[in-house]
Amino acid sequence: DSGVTQTPKHLITATGQRVTLRCSPRSGDLSVYWYQQSLDQGLQFLIQYYNGEERAKGNILERFSAQQFPDLHSELSLSSLELGDSALYFCASSQAQGSYTFGSGTRLTVV
Amino acid sequence: GEDVEQSLFLSVREGDSSVINCTYTDSSSTYLYWYKQEPGAGLQLLTYIFSNMDMKQDQRLTVLLNKKDKHLSLRIADTQTGDSAIYFCAASETSYDKVIFGPGTSLSVIP
Numbered sequence: 348d349s350g351v352t353q354t355p356k357h358l359i360t361a362t363g364q365r366v367t368l369r370c371s372p373r374s375g376d377l378s379v380y381w382y383q384q385s386l387d388q389g390l391q392f393l394i395q396y397y398n399g400e401e402r403a404k405g406n407i408l409e410r411f412s413a414q415q416f417p418d419l420h421s422e423l424s425l426s427s428l429e430l431g432d433s434a435l436y437f438c439a440s441s442q443a444q445g446s447y448t449f450g451s452g453t454r455l456t457v458v
Numbered sequence: 459g460e461d462v463e464q465s466l467f468l469s470v471r472e473g474d475s476s477v478i479n480c481t482y483t484d485s486s487s488t489y490l491y492w493y494k495q496e497p498g499a500g501l502q503l504l505t506y507i508f509s510n511m512d513m514k515q516d517q518r519l520t521v522l523l524n525k526k527d528k529h530l531s532l533r534i535a536d537t538q539t540g541d542s543a544i545y546f547c548a549a550s551e552t553s554y555d556k557v558i559f560g561p562g563t564s565l566s567v568i569p
Contacts, residue, residue: 349500378554390501390546390559403556437500439557447491447550447557451500 350374353438353450361458365426368453372419372440376448378402379421380441381413384452385434396421428457460484462560464547469566476534478563480547483528487549490523491557492532495544504532504545534565542567 350373360366372379381393383406392405396415407413410428415421425432433456439449464480482490491506507514507521507530514521520533534541547560 349502380556382559389561392556392558395556397554402554405556439501441554447503449493449501449503 349448349450351438351440351448351450353436353453355453356451357454357456359456359458360428362428362430364428364457365424366428366455368423368425368436368438368455370421370423370438370440370450372421372438373442373448376440376442377419378441379415379419380439380447381407381421381423382437382439382449383434384437388434390437393423425455430457433457460487460549460558462547462549462558464545464560464563466561467564467566469568470537471568472537472539474537476532476537476541476565476567478532478534478545478547478565480530480532480560481528482530482547482549482558484549484551485525485528486551488552489550489557490521490530491546491548491550492519492521492530493546493548493559495546495562497543501546537565537567539567539569541565 352371377398393407395403413423435452437452441447461483470476492504493501518535544562550557
């Protein structure tokens with residue numbers, strides 16, 4: 348157990364739907380990062396939050412949004428889902444030492 | 459922005475040493491990481507090195523950094539079948555910045 352918890356582990360949904368992925372960071376970690384891993388795009392950085400504030404944005408589509416709550420958990424919402432959104436979505440958290448810990452991911456399948 | 463490259467495949471015999479190479483483009487990258495991903499699993503941080511270091515050794519793992527050439531390598535001594543996985547090289551400017559990943563090197567260990 349890495350200490351970063353992601354739910355659900357698997358999600359199957361239809362095109363056009365909206366889903367929300369949840370991440371609880373390691374205790375004490377203020378930064379949360381979201382990544383998308385797909386076969387053709389590799390591991391792509393989506394967005395980072397630090398202590399509730401958005402800190403950096405990567406290749407995140409406008410149909411996707413995220414937030415970090417006061418208790419530091421984060422949610423990534425994906426709307427108007429397309430087949431190409433099928434991927435593994437990872438959350439990671441970090442402390443000042445540069446130790447970047449990943450959760451086990453949510454596998455999203457859009458049918 | 460940062461771009462991280464690595465060869466996609468490596469095959470070695472059990473007991474031999476494996477060397478996985480990586481290059482990065484952004485000289486301001488301060489943290490350089492190696493992650494391991496086993497099939498169906500999340501990413502596991504193996505080790506990281508600061509840009510002011512040339513080498514770091516941790517049991518069977520040795521990381522070498524040539525900052526001038528922006529070249530990073532991971533050597534796994536006495537490679538075992540359990541080392542078969544995808545190894546990701548990654549870089550970030552600070553411990554709180556987004557981490558940019560390479561495409562991953564798939565290591566196959568032949569018994």
